Amino acid sequence: xxxxxxxxxxxxxxxxxxxxxxxxxxxxDAGQGQPALVLLHAFPLHSGMWAPQVEHLSSERRIIAxxxxxxxxxxxxxxxxxxxxxxxxxxxxxxxxxxGLDRVALCGLSMGGYVAFAFLRQYPExxxxxxxxxxxxxxxxxxxxxxxxxxxxxxxxxxxxxxxxVLLGGLLSDTTRATRLELVEQVRRLMAxxxxxxxxxxxxxKHRPDSTDALAGITVPTLVIVGEDDALAPPDxxxxxxxxxxxxxxxxxxxxxxxxNLEAAEEFNSAVAAFxxxx
Numbered sequence: 001x002x003x004x005x006x007x008x009x010x011x012x013x014x015x016x017x018x019x020x021x022x023x024x025x026x027x028x029d030a031g032q033g034q035p036a037l038v039l040l041h042a043f044p045l046h047s048g049m050w051a052p053q054v055e056h057l058s059s060e061r062r063i064i065a066x067x068x069x070x071x072x073x074x075x076x077x078x079x080x081x082x083x084x085x086x087x088x089x090x091x092x093x094x095x096x097x098x099x100g101l102d103r104v105a106l107c108g109l110s111m112g113g114y115v116a117f118a119f120l121r122q123y124p125e126x127x128x129x130x131x132x133x134x135x136x137x138x139x140x141x142x143x144x145x146x147x148x149x150x151x152x153x154x155x156x157x158x159x160x161x162x163x164x165x166v167l168l169g170g171l172l173s174d175t176t177r178a179t180r181l182e183l184v185e186q187v188r189r190l191m192a193x194x195x196x197x198x199x200x201x202x203x204x205x206k207h208r209p210d211s212t213d214a215l216a217g218i219t220v221p222t223l224v225i226v227g228e229d230d231a232l233a234p235p236d237x238x239x240x241x242x243x244x245x246x247x248x249x250x251x252x253x254x255x256x257x258x259x260x261n262l263e264a265a266e267e268f269n270s271a272v273a274a275f276x277x278x279x
Contacts, residue, residue, distance in 0.1 A: 070197025
């Protein structure tokens with residue numbers, strides 16, 4: 001198959017879209033080698049957030065990074081009830097079928113971690129290894145549930161602009177926001193997604209099941225990553241998950257907040273590369 005060069009990454013032709021269960025999904029597809037690594041993005045970003053990982057890790061293996069329904073170049077249905085964690089997992093399974101990938105290593109950050117839990121629950125035989133980054137197994141508390149509902153109402157009334165600015169405060173560490181203005185602007189651009197995607201993903205997150213009890217049953221090699229300054233899924237949450245998953249590893253990345261793959265990209269890449277090399 002022919003490839004084209006974008007930056008330092010080798011992407012497949014043609015421009016990667018797939019029709020899955022009646023919706024059009026956009027995804028990045030770079031590199032080669034097994035097991036393929038699937039990168040699942042955070043809310044409310046898209047697959048572009050994985051650029052540092054695609055560039056670095058695709059030299060050793062194939063990287064797939066889909067846009068969830070409602071984000072990036074994928075379709076964005078208006079009905080918020082089209083968006084569920086199980087639905088995201090089913091679409092991912094359909095995409096992997098289209099790509100001929102039976103079993104993959106799965107890496108999910110934040111909301112991507114929620115999708116990883118849903119995928120592992122529904123398709124355990126298709127996961128060879130797991131990376132859980134800046135995420136949590138627990139379901140939303142009632143307080144978080146209500147906040148997400150308020151955010152849905154806000155987006156429905158006035159759009160996403162005001163919410164983007166609020167969310168930036170939690171996604172990035174204080175150090176990043178004070179000293180890395182170019183990265184702050186990059187993340188702001190990555191958050192430019194359809195209002196329907198925001199509302200739908202908030203609905204999916206509100207109603208996701210608690211995965212805490214399932215942690216002890218995870219049998220594939222697992223790496224838990226967290227930014228040391230993550231305020232949304234802090235290191236204590238990551239340590240608790242790691243202690244519940246048999247044989248799992250923990251990497252705490254310095255000077256990084258919730259988007260540790262961007263704030264500490266070199267350390268994130270090194271941790272994932274070393275983990276995958278041991279498989």
